[in-house]
Amino acid sequence: MRKEVPFIISLIFAAFRFALEAFDGPYNYTLVSGDKLLNAMSWAMTFMSCGALFLGVLNLFRIHGNNIRRRRPHWQLSVYLLVVLVFQSLLGLFTHHTHPAYAWSYQGIYVPIDSTMFSLLAFYIASAAYRAFRVRNSDAAVMLAAAFFLMMGNVPIGELIWGPNGPLGGFTGIKDWILRVPNAAGNRAINLGIFLGIMATQSRILLGIERRHLGQE
Amino acid sequence: MSTNPQTWVAALCTLAVYSYLYKENIFFRIAEHTMIALAVAHSLVTGWHNTFIPYIETHVKTKGWWWFWIFFAFGVLYYARFLPARYAWITRYPVSISVGWALGYYFSLFPRQYAVQIADSVRDLGQFENILFFLMFVLSMMYFFLTVGGNSKTFQQISKVGRWILMINFGAAFGNTVSGRISLFLGRLSFLLSDWLGISL
Numbered sequence: 001m002r003k004e005v006p007f008i009i010s011l012i013f014a015a016f017r018f019a020l021e022a023f024d025g026p027y028n029y030t031l032v033s034g035d036k037l038l039n040a041m042s043w044a045m046t047f048m049s050c051g052a053l054f055l056g057v058l059n060l061f062r063i064h065g066n067n068i069r070r071r072r073p074h075w076q077l078s079v080y081l082l083v084v085l086v087f088q089s090l091l092g093l094f095t096h097h098t099h100p101a102y103a104w105s106y107q108g109i110y111v112p113i114d115s116t117m118f119s120l121l122a123f124y125i126a127s128a129a130y131r132a133f134r135v136r137n138s139d140a141a142v143m144l145a146a147a148f149f150l151m152m153g154n155v156p157i158g159e160l161i162w163g164p165n166g167p168l169g170g171f172t173g174i175k176d177w178i179l180r181v182p183n184a185a186g187n188r189a190i191n192l193g194i195f196l197g198i199m200a201t202q203s204r205i206l207l208g209i210e211r212r213h214l215g216q217e
Numbered sequence: 218m219s220t221n222p223q224t225w226v227a228a229l230c231t232l233a234v235y236s237y238l239y240k241e242n243i244f245f246r247i248a249e250h251t252m253i254a255l256a257v258a259h260s261l262v263t264g265w266h267n268t269f270i271p272y273i274e275t276h277v278k279t280k281g282w283w284w285f286w287i288f289f290a291f292g293v294l295y296y297a298r299f300l301p302a303r304y305a306w307i308t309r310y311p312v313s314i315s316v317g318w319a320l321g322y323y324f325s326l327f328p329r330q331y332a333v334q335i336a337d338s339v340r341d342l343g344q345f346e347n348i349l350f351f352l353m354f355v356l357s358m359m360y361f362f363l364t365v366g367g368n369s370k371t372f373q374q375i376s377k378v379g380r381w382i383l384m385i386n387f388g389a390a391f392g393n394t395v396s397g398r399i400s401l402f403l404g405r406l407s408f409l410l411s412d413w414l415g416i417s418l
Contacts (some may be wrong), residue, residue: 001376002306006313013314013377017321030340033280043276044288045318048311050269051292058299070335077250084254092262102262109230110255112408113248116234119401123238129395142381146388147395154396186386188334189357189379195331202323205316213316214309 006214014206017041060085147184150176218415228413231405288314357382 020029020038029037040209064078072078092102129147136138152158153175162170169176219225230251233244276282291314297307338354341347359372360379410416 002309003396006309009310010313010317010320013317013322014324017318018325021321021325033282035280040276040282042317043272044285045286045315045370046268047272047276048288048292048314049287050264050272052311053261053269055295057261057403058296060253060257062299074246077246080247081250081254084251085258088255088258089261092258093265097259097262104223106255106259108226109251111257112227112230113234113252114256115401116405117232117252117397119405120234120237122372122395122398122402125395125398129391132391139380139384142384142386142390145390146385150389150392151396153410154392178385181346182353182382182385183336183389185350186357186383188338188354189383190336190386192331192358193361198329198392199328200322202320204319206324213312215306215312 003211003214007208007211010205057085057089146178149178219413224413228409231409235405353382357386 006175020041023029024036024038030193031037031040061082064082066072067075067078068082088102088105091099092104095102132140132143149171152161152171158171164170164172168174200211205213219228230248233248236242237245272285277285291311294307294311298305300307338351342351356375356379358379360376360383362372362376409417411418
């Protein structure tokens with residue numbers, strides 16, 4: 001009951017979607033409103049996810065509520081987080097995300113923190129580059145060469161040293177060739193591996209061998 | 218120097234995050250907690266105003282698709298994971314619907330994009346670059362053959378070339394990531410110097 005029924009529901013929805021996707025062309029399933037049944041079902045799935053809109057908020061309340069209740073280290077920051085969360089959520093829900101007050105905090109606080117967090121990685125990636133690019137064997141040498149040409153092709157100083165009018169199109173020409181041929185070929189091989197992995201996992205779910213998405217018993 | 222309070226707040230937030238480069242400190246922690254709170258609030262607010270409300274107006278009220286509420290009710294069952302273990306299994310119902318719906322896609326449309334990629338790999342072999350691309354693709358694929366002919370010396374040599382091609386791929390990805398991160402850093406630096414401090418660059 002607890003695992004079999006959800007598994008059967010999965011099979012029914014899988015078969016339903018397969019039928020809609022595969023036979024939509026010849027049979028053209030449409031509703032009275034003129035909308036395609038496939039589109040209506042996709043919208044219904046999106047609407048289902050709306051039922052769980054507050055999941056993230058509740059999860060944060062659970063985690064940080066525990067921090068506060070047990071007086072864990074830095075529990076004051078958990079109080080601060082919940083206050084900001086409640087304030088911003090209520091402001092957005094009762095006005096709109098385009099409301100000036102909401103947009104002010106989003107543009108003035110969230111956007112700069114977000115982009116600075118990502119730019120912070122520039123400093124750590126430099127040390128990672130040192131470790132990755134130490135030429136220890138032929139593989140590391142090839143990787144170093146590819147990364148060097150890519151970076152030089154991306155920056156203006158690369159154009160100054162070896163411009164696009166030079167032999168082989170300069171750094172830009174070599175960068176474009178690397179992206180177009182070996183990079184695309186390698187990427188495609190990796191993508192096909194990913195595809196086979198996904199299909200193997202989906203087949204396991206379809207056959208009922210893989211049921212971890214249904215959680216522990 | 219800027220007189221706009223929003224620019225000042227943005228600059229202080231930027232500095233708070235960069236203070237992590239010295240060591241972890243209270244300013245960074247405040248910025249970190251603010252970001253999490255604002256990100257979760259924003260996903261809730263945009264989901265509410267861009268999806269939930271318009272869907273009610275367009276599909277439920279205008280078209281009269283009241284059956285949408287059945288799916289919504291299944292979505293609400295996601296919250297059952299917060300209930301005691303005795304009831305938490307109820308959350309499997311919306312999960313199984315989502316997984317089933319995705320399964321249908323994976324067995325119908327999903328393989329098409331990869332079939333197109335394979336077909337594209339062997340197209341127009343009259344051009345040298347296309348032949349080179351195809352060879353590199355095959356060599357890269359051979360690196361992943363872990364069962365057939367894995368012990369033969371010739372096979373190992375060929376798969377080594379495949380590994381070099383994959384290394385070019387990883388090098389290119391790394392180079393692009395470094396360039397992207399540095400460009401983000403320059404953007405923040407330009408904001409601090411130009412927008413906040415008013416230094417013309």
